[in-house]
Amino acid sequence: KLVILAGNCKKDIIEDVKYYAKLSNIPVYIHDVNSLELGAICGKPFPVSVMVILDPGNSDILDMVKS
Known part of the structure; x- marks a missing residue:
């Protein structure tokens, strides 16, 4: 459903x-x-x-990322 990367992740x-x-x-x-x-x-x-967010459950994390 969603991939989250840390800000200091390598560019490659x-x-x-x-x-x-x-x-x-x-x-x-x-x-x-x-x-x-x-x-x-x-x-x-x-x-x-x-x-990786596979199942957001009852959270609204997917909506927060879209906005």
């Missing part, structure tokens, strides 16, 4: 993710936080550069 990774997401009609959102902060947001003790 960003380009690859955008390319494959475009093939699958999946939106890509580049967040302004770095990978350590994105990991902390996810509750993980390690950096997270790329995350």
Whole structure:
């Protein structure tokens, strides 16, 4: 449903993710936080550069990204 990238993700990774997401009609959102902060947001003790939202549940994250 959605791919989220950390703001400090390497450009070649960003380009690859955008390319494959475009093939699958999946939106890509580049967040302004770095990978350590994105990991902390996810509750993980390690950096997270790329995350995927497969099931947004009751959240409105997909609507927030569209606007």
